[in-house]
Amino acid sequence: MAGGMSQEAAEKKARLERTLGVASATFLASSLVHGLSQPLSAINSWSAVCRMRAERDKRIHEQIGEKIALLAKEAERATAMLRSFKELPPRTNHRFISVDLTVLLSEMARLLREDASECGATIRIEMDDEICKVTTDPELIEMVVYVLCRNSLDAVLLTPGPQRHVIVRTRTMQTSVGVFISDTGPGIDERVLTHLFEPLVTSKPYGVGIGLALCRSTIESLGGRIWLETQSGEGTTFAFQLPCEPANISE
Amino acid sequence: MTAPKSGPNTTVFIVDDDDAIRRSLADILAESFQVATFATAGALLESLEKSATVRCIIADVRMPEMNGLELLEILARRGDDVPVVMITGHGDIPMAVHAIKAGATDFIEKPYSVEDILNAVEAATSTVENETDNHQDQVMQRLGTLTPRQRETLDLIVQGHTNTSAAHCLGISPRTVEVHRAKIMDKMGARSLADLVRISMQANR
Numbered sequence: 001m002a003g004g005m006s007q008e009a010a011e012k013k014a015r016l017e018r019t020l021g022v023a024s025a026t027f028l029a030s031s032l033v034h035g036l037s038q039p040l041s042a043i044n045s046w047s048a049v050c051r052m053r054a055e056r057d058k059r060i061h062e063q064i065g066e067k068i069a070l071l072a073k074e075a076e077r078a079t080a081m082l083r084s085f086k087e088l089p090p091r092t093n094h095r096f097i098s099v100d101l102t103v104l105l106s107e108m109a110r111l112l113r114e115d116a117s118e119c120g121a122t123i124r125i126e127m128d129d130e131i132c133k134v135t136t137d138p139e140l141i142e143m144v145v146y147v148l149c150r151n152s153l154d155a156v157l158l159t160p161g162p163q164r165h166v167i168v169r170t171r172t173m174q175t176s177v178g179v180f181i182s183d184t185g186p187g188i189d190e191r192v193l194t195h196l197f198e199p200l201v202t203s204k205p206y207g208v209g210i211g212l213a214l215c216r217s218t219i220e221s222l223g224g225r226i227w228l229e230t231q232s233g234e235g236t237t238f239a240f241q242l243p244c245e246p247a248n249i250s251e
Numbered sequence: 252m253t254a255p256k257s258g259p260n261t262t263v264f265i266v267d268d269d270d271a272i273r274r275s276l277a278d279i280l281a282e283s284f285q286v287a288t289f290a291t292a293g294a295l296l297e298s299l300e301k302s303a304t305v306r307c308i309i310a311d312v313r314m315p316e317m318n319g320l321e322l323l324e325i326l327a328r329r330g331d332d333v334p335v336v337m338i339t340g341h342g343d344i345p346m347a348v349h350a351i352k353a354g355a356t357d358f359i360e361k362p363y364s365v366e367d368i369l370n371a372v373e374a375a376t377s378t379v380e381n382e383t384d385n386h387q388d389q390v391m392q393r394l395g396t397l398t399p400r401q402r403e404t405l406d407l408i409v410q411g412h413t414n415t416s417a418a419h420c421l422g423i424s425p426r427t428v429e430v431h432r433a434k435i436m437d438k439m440g441a442r443s444l445a446d447l448v449r450i451s452m453q454a455n456r
Contacts, residue, residue, distance in 0.1 A: 033341050037361035038269055045275035048365040052282055079362045082341065 027214045031199045047072040094137040101132040108145045121156045121164035128170045134177050140218050147211045148181045148238045155185025180239045187232040261285050262304045266295045267311040292317035307334040307375045323353040334375035345411035351448040390454045396438050404431040409451045
């Protein structure tokens with residue numbers, strides 16, 4: 001494709017970026033809401049306890065009654081703010097259909113070829129089988145693969161030119177399929193490794209730390225799991241595994 | 252709160268694996284009730300067997316080992332009808348509906364205010380009288396006053412759909428769902444989503 005991406009591919013990529021943008025914003029908002037709601041509930045209760053107890057003692061009430069009331073008011077303001085994220089789009093509203101991962105991954109590699117060449121890298125697919133069928137939500141899988149491949153391309157940029165490769169492999173097992181995305185980057189620092197899938201943890205200098213957390217939440221919501229293997233100076237492989245037929249799809 | 256400090260049915264049982272939530276709930280409720288706190292549902296069940304003074308249970312829905320729904324299941328199997336107020340994650344309507352169907356009296360979403368907690372405990376301890384008001388034929392009669400569209404909306408809501416996702420299913424705007432919802436609540440005589448779920452379960456009995 002000497003003339004760059006076809007219009008269709010460009011549109012598809014723009015659509016992917018949009019899906020990713022919405023999913024990231026939703027994920028970040030719901031992580032914040034869930035993370036803050038426990039401590040905030042406790043603060044609400046304890047400031048009410050302080051208010052009640054202070055009211056029983058005139059001297060204490062005069063000294064700190066007003067401050068306690070202010071504290072309670074601010075906690076309520078934060079509570080109201082979190083509650084205004086009233087209806088975050090449901091995280092489990094999946095559209096499960098039968099998907100051939102071979103087709104999906106080849107298309108993703110094609111979409112990312114231009115990004116790869118801008119990085120002076122190659123992106124290659126190595127299929128375990130000709131057909132790799134799985135019942136899942138293709139839009140979400142595309143999003144995850146997109147994020148992981150983009151991460152891999154960022155990683156290979158840190159290595160000298162001729163060794164910049166990203167390889168996407170599949171492995172079909174009896175009841176599940178695995179997708180492995182390997183890069184020839186420098187590997188990931190051990191210090192961030194254990195928390196890498198948590199929100200706001202990143203190993204990139206300008207990263208925000210949403211991508212991998214979003215990937216984990218997405219893959220787990222599809223009934224799968226995600227993990228990584230990394231070796232200093234050798235590269236990193238991100239892998240996820242999906243059940244061929246997810247249990248309780250309707251849930 | 253005018254509950255007596257001692258005597259039968261005065262103790263509020265609190266179970267949550269989060270230390271701050273458990274202890275702060277205990278402190279606020281201790282202003283009006285006797286309280287007993289537990290870090291696991293297993294410990295609560297054990298103590299419940301020995302206690303005759305429980306007024307209601309406040310339980311977090313997500314806990315390691317035994318979660319809130321499993322706790323409800325065990326209580327139901329034992330035939331124990333102690334009111335249970337379930338604490339759910341913010342906006343987790345499907346889970347909340349699930350809990351009500353499994354026998355919870357009410358649910359509170361995190362982050363909650365002190366009023367939410369006190370109102371829920373108050374309401375939970377007075378539901379026994381309310382429930383007898385809703386005879387099945389009365390519920391059926393009320394259902395009959397809903398328009399077909401309102402009936403569809405009700406079905407989606409009690410399945411755990413949010414306004415947005417119900418709107419999506421029906422091909423109408425979330426605002427319209429909200430209007431339907433208010434009419435439905437009014438016609439069915441429900442004060443909360445928990446009420447609505449319980450009333451419609453009665454219709455399907």
